[in-house]
Amino acid sequence: MMFLANLVPMPPLASQHGQDVDRLINYLHWLMLVLFIGWGAYFIYVLFRFRQTKTPKANHLGAQTNAPKVLELVVAGIETLLLLAFALPMWAKLTDPKNIPSGQAATQVRVTAEQFQWNFRYPGPDGVFGRQDISLVSPSNPLGYDESDPAAKDDITPPMGEMHVPVGKPVVVRLTSKDVIHSFKVVAFRTTQDAIPGVPATFQFTPTRVGRYMITCAQLCGNGHAKMAGYVVVDTEEDYKKWLAERSKAGVATSFE
Ligand SMILES: [Cu+2]
Structure with a gap:
């Protein structure tokens, strides 16, 4: 985690909750790095796997399994869960007038x-x-x-x-x-x-x-x-x-x- 922060330093921090924001930004950048490497590797694999000498004729039907559909539904389900179980309750708590010091x-x-x-x-x-x-x-x-x-x-x-x-x-x-x-x-x-x-x-x-x-x-x-x-x-x-x-x-x- 320190590695990224040193590479691209954050602006000076002067608030209590700001650490959490910076931590989230750090996590997101690591996640993006993992996705970048993962998808980049997959892209190179696909270039090699479907090269012309091995598959001279394109298959216009595409994938014949239900896997992509199932995967999409799983991703949509996880995102719905994140939104309903975490994001919305957290937002409700933060903006609840009871939690605003008076x-x-x-x-x-x-x-x-x-x-x-x-x-x-x-x-x-x-x-x-x-x-x-x-x-x-x-x-x-x-x-x-x-x-x-x-x-x-x-x-x-x-x-x-x-x-x-x-x-x-x-x-x-x-x-x-x-x-x-x-x-x-x-x-x-x-x-x-x-x-x-x-x-x-x-x-x-x-x-x-x-x-x-x-x-x-x-x-x-x-x-x-x-x-x-x-x-x-x-x-x-x-x-x-x-x-x-x-x-x-x-x-x-x-x-x-
Ligand atoms: Cu203005």
């Missing part, structure tokens, strides 16, 4: 993608996000925040393009989009999640290393797509608190001024 157990962030920027919103000390309403959307309030909602009073909207999180604590991202489909991708965290207007998606990761990591948009979303970068800054607990305190002093509407 309140102070995680850093809660709302991320709203737009052409070609990333908006962030934190719930503030009360841990509750203020209301958002489509009827409040206006040029000065493009995301429809209801600032009269008591829960919104302490909400924090940092300047666009950069979000901060403390190291070692789960981060729960509630992701949506203001206009078209975007995708929140941070390679170092091994996370990719589509941002679909009207269909909020929740996902989580736990950053393991202090640093500044680029968010790239992973869905072609318009002519500014390539420049749609943002940053996740992973701070020490102390630096994060300092940043949050500065943000809440700066007020709520900083990002649209």
